[in-house]
Amino acid sequence: MLKSVLVIGAHPDDETMLVGGTLALLHSRGVAVHLVCATRGEGGEMGEPPLCSREELGAVREQELRCAARQLGIASVRILGYTDPLVGPDEELYPFEADFDTLVEQLRAAIREVEADLVLTHGRDGEYGHPAHRLLHRATKAAVEHSTRQPLFYTFAARVPGIEDHIWNDSEPAHLALDVRPWLDIKEAAALCYQTQHALFKRRRNLETVREALRTTESFHRYLPPVREGYPQDPFADLLRAAGAWVPRTRGT
Numbered sequence: 001m002l003k004s005v006l007v008i009g010a011h012p013d014d015e016t017m018l019v020g021g022t023l024a025l026l027h028s029r030g031v032a033v034h035l036v037c038a039t040r041g042e043g044g045e046m047g048e049p050p051l052c053s054r055e056e057l058g059a060v061r062e063q064e065l066r067c068a069a070r071q072l073g074i075a076s077v078r079i080l081g082y083t084d085p086l087v088g089p090d091e092e093l094y095p096f097e098a099d100f101d102t103l104v105e106q107l108r109a110a111i112r113e114v115e116a117d118l119v120l121t122h123g124r125d126g127e128y129g130h131p132a133h134r135l136l137h138r139a140t141k142a143a144v145e146h147s148t149r150q151p152l153f154y155t156f157a158a159r160v161p162g163i164e165d166h167i168w169n170d171s172e173p174a175h176l177a178l179d180v181r182p183w184l185d186i187k188e189a190a191a192l193c194y195q196t197q198h199a200l201f202k203r204r205r206n207l208e209t210v211r212e213a214l215r216t217t218e219s220f221h222r223y224l225p226p227v228r229e230g231y232p233q234d235p236f237a238d239l240l241r242a243a244g245a246w247v248p249r250t251r252g253t
């Protein structure tokens with residue numbers, strides 16, 4: 001049975017925008033969802049017009065994160081406190097600076113402390129290639145591999161054939177895809193907490209509202225244990241399939 005899930009994200013809002021519908025589902029099924037966020041997103045945008053100063057942004061985004069966590073029913077939030085660097089010229093993105101072994105040890109400790117049965121994090125490609133997401137993927141994978149608990153290990157934003165989205169991790173085909181529209185109101189309430197990021201959410205695809213920026217399909221690739229053939233069978237997969245998730249490769253069966 002799935003009792004405890006640990007979600008590991010690089011920036012405030014990753015948990016909501018990439019996997020928020022599923023987190024709301026897990027909470028509604030009595031699963032304790034815990035969140036680790038590596039940074040306070042202090043290198044990001046302040047809003048249009050700016051809602052705070054650059055110096056205040058980390059604290060403001062932390063409050064936004066705690067607001068979103070309440071909406072999603074997240075049981076605990078742990079911020080590792082790495083510094084999110086500024087976006088460079090030409091929109092270039094950077095990872096946060098971290099000693100890799102220390103980061104792995106912090107994640108391992110979090111897995112142990114929340115007694116995680118499942119660890120969920122960024123894909124190997126960092127969704128749209130974000131180096132902070134890729135770094136956290138590598139560190140989380142190492143932490144899970146060195147964990148005595150041997151939790152299930154899944155990544156989110158796995159590629160779903162037939163649905164175009166620039167955030168899919170191309171090297172990770174989805175084992176499970178879920179239509180999250182039944183939980184979209186909760187996902188929207190969480191996204192609305194991120195006032196400093198609303199302009200960014202809408203600008204990417206020229207949208208009028210935050211709700212339109214929310215993805216209605218969330219998807220997952222299982223790393224551990226590896227899926228040999230067919231579809232994954234484990235407590236997370238069972239819970240998702242009972243909620244209507246499909247297996248992209250064998251859709252229709």
Ligand SMILES: [Zn+2]
Nearest residue numbers: 010011014130
């Ligand atoms: Zn991010």
